[in-house]
Amino acid sequence: MRILGIILIVVGVLMLIFTNISFTKEEKVVDVGPLEVNKKEKHTIDWPNYAGAIAVIGGIALVVLDKRRA
Template sequence: MKTAGIILIIIGLLMVVIPSVSFTSEKKVLKVGELEVNKKEKKTYSWPTYVGGIAALAGIVMVVAGKKQS
């Protein structure tokens, strides 16, 4: 439980510091013989900052609860 709490804390802090992640993907649209037409799409995944705070807080609770059980 302590390890899961530490992981949640790290993920939560990263979510607060980095509010979105974007990347570009390339998709093949058409291929006729040697001719290829590709499409590049930029995708962005974002989340509210408070979600990271909630995850970090849940991780802290898990670490504290794990210490009390030991």
């Protein structure tokens, strides 16, 4: 449980620092012989700040509970 708690803390802190992820996806639209048409789409994944805070708090709780059990 301690390892899971540490992972949650790290992921939560990263979620608080980086509030979204943006990436570009290239898609082939037309491919007729030597002619090729591609389309680039920009995608963004957003998450709320409280999701990172919940992950950090949950991770801390797992680490503390694991120490009390041992």
